Amino acid sequence: MPHELDIINPATEETVATVPVTSPEEVDAAVRRAAAAQEKWAALAPADRARLLRRFADTVDAHLDSLAHLELLEAGHPLANATWEAGNVRDLLHYAAGGAERLTGSQIPVAGGLDVTFREPLGVVAVIAPWNFPMPIAAWGAAPALAAGNAVLLKPAETTPLTALRLARHALDAGLPEGLFQVLPGEGKVTGAALVDHPGVAKVVFTGSTATGRHIAARCAAQTKRLTLELGGKSPNIVFADADLEAAAAAAPGSFLDNTGQDCCARSRILVQRSVHDRFMELLEPAVQAFTAGDPADPDTRMGPLISAAQRDRVRSYVPEGAPVAIRGEAPEGKGFWYPATVLEGRPGDRAAVEEIFGPVAVVLPFDDEADAVRLANATDYGLSGSLWTRDIGRALRVSRAVAAGNLSVNSHASVRYQTPFGGFKQSGIGRELGPEALTAFTETKNVFINA
Numbered sequence: 001m002p003h004e005l006d007i008i009n010p011a012t013e014e015t016v017a018t019v020p021v022t023s024p025e026e027v028d029a030a031v032r033r034a035a036a037a038q039e040k041w042a043a044l045a046p047a048d049r050a051r052l053l054r055r056f057a058d059t060v061d062a063h064l065d066s067l068a069h070l071e072l073l074e075a076g077h078p079l080a081n082a083t084w085e086a087g088n089v090r091d092l093l094h095y096a097a098g099g100a101e102r103l104t105g106s107q108i109p110v111a112g113g114l115d116v117t118f119r120e121p122l123g124v125v126a127v128i129a130p131w132n133f134p135m136p137i138a139a140w141g142a143a144p145a146l147a148a149g150n151a152v153l154l155k156p157a158e159t160t161p162l163t164a165l166r167l168a169r170h171a172l173d174a175g176l177p178e179g180l181f182q183v184l185p186g187e188g189k190v191t192g193a194a195l196v197d198h199p200g201v202a203k204v205v206f207t208g209s210t211a212t213g214r215h216i217a218a219r220c221a222a223q224t225k226r227l228t229l230e231l232g233g234k235s236p237n238i239v240f241a242d243a244d245l246e247a248a249a250a251a252a253p254g255s256f257l258d259n260t261g262q263d264c265c266a267r268s269r270i271l272v273q274r275s276v277h278d279r280f281m282e283l284l285e286p287a288v289q290a291f292t293a294g295d296p297a298d299p300d301t302r303m304g305p306l307i308s309a310a311q312r313d314r315v316r317s318y319v320p321e322g323a324p325v326a327i328r329g330e331a332p333e334g335k336g337f338w339y340p341a342t343v344l345e346g347r348p349g350d351r352a353a354v355e356e357i358f359g360p361v362a363v364v365l366p367f368d369d370e371a372d373a374v375r376l377a378n379a380t381d382y383g384l385s386g387s388l389w390t391r392d393i394g395r396a397l398r399v400s401r402a403v404a405a406g407n408l409s410v411n412s413h414a415s416v417r418y419q420t421p422f423g424g425f426k427q428s429g430i431g432r433e434l435g436p437e438a439l440t441a442f443t444e445t446k447n448v449f450i451n452a
Ligand code: NAD
Pocket: 128, 129, 130, 131, 132, 155, 156, 157, 158, 186, 187, 188, 189, 191, 192, 193, 196, 207, 208, 209, 210, 212, 213, 215, 216, 230, 231, 232, 233, 263, 264, 314, 356, 357, 358
């Protein structure tokens, strides 16, 4: 086991920091500290927990620029995107703080007395985060868990622990109790596994690949541990002939190139009605070319590098020699894990048309009619998100109901808002994050009968 993680700037390949890893013994000590802090935290009045979480949000807000810069360094995100991500953490902390004050139980009159229902915190929650959106995804788990009265142990991805460590410092500065929100950097198979297997951890929130998610689910099942899984996607972007084609083509690049395609909601399968296929491709090409890749610190940059050389190799494997490339963007040469925006003419059954690529690559598949579009959209083991573009409200409703996915958008590519539930059907996950129910996902329901 390495003792340190080298943190590499993916745009320059320079080492920007080294971070000590957390051993299984240190995980055990962290769980004990968290459990002690959680008891005190849960005993606070909800309004006091809310006040401290708002102060945490204000501290994040005061350091928005430096957090964004850190995300740029460790993940290569363009500065504007990284700033939005830090703002998302702040907003979510405020939203969760409001939820802490609104978390109520119920009273149910029954024969012979009254049933009173409470929402009790779970205890210590482990959040295992990926590298693609290091800050927001950590906060989607941590903020509601804290608001509901739990302690949080966050295991960031190997490549991106810096923003997580900084958030933990801001939490302390804001007055959250020592030990309540700890960040444990390290390898998944060592530090992550020790957390998942620790009997003192009541729930695991995991975001990452479906393969790792299944492994973690099996480990949790062995201890009847609570679990939320946010896994991969292969989301469709369905463009009907009656759509505003200009708008659909203008929005399409962002839907699979934002975050260099390293987005579980990436609309990496573009399904276009055959009658408008050629016109749509004509419109798409300049829009993809305009999605500039380059220095993440440059305000004109829309797309940064991939996270690592290994991720670039993986993406390359989906575009072998002779692949049917329809559109190709430009990417910087030299240092950095760059890969150009790429649109492939899809052939159903091709690896690129069915597997999650997690890079700036989309496939275009033509369809004939509404039924064909729905069939193609559902021809995947995943079910996270998707978009449909049409001017027909009836069709929008029919197709939205027929596509098996947790988060769909009509005439838009919006996927995630902290006010609304987010999560997947099928192999894309179990449970929901965000939205009004996020807090209750971090509670046990307790019913008390009072004999009257
Ligand atoms: P991963 O699923 O292996 O890792 C995600 C997190 O889980 C990391 O923090 C990792 O350290 C941890 N982890 C790994 N093995 C673990 C274990 N046995 N026990 C506990 N924790 C463990 O993802 P990856 O290797 O970083 O990326 C591989 C692929 O996964 C990507 O190419 C992409 O397709 C997919 N992915 C999807 C998402 C998403 O949001 N859906 C995010 C990241 C990666």
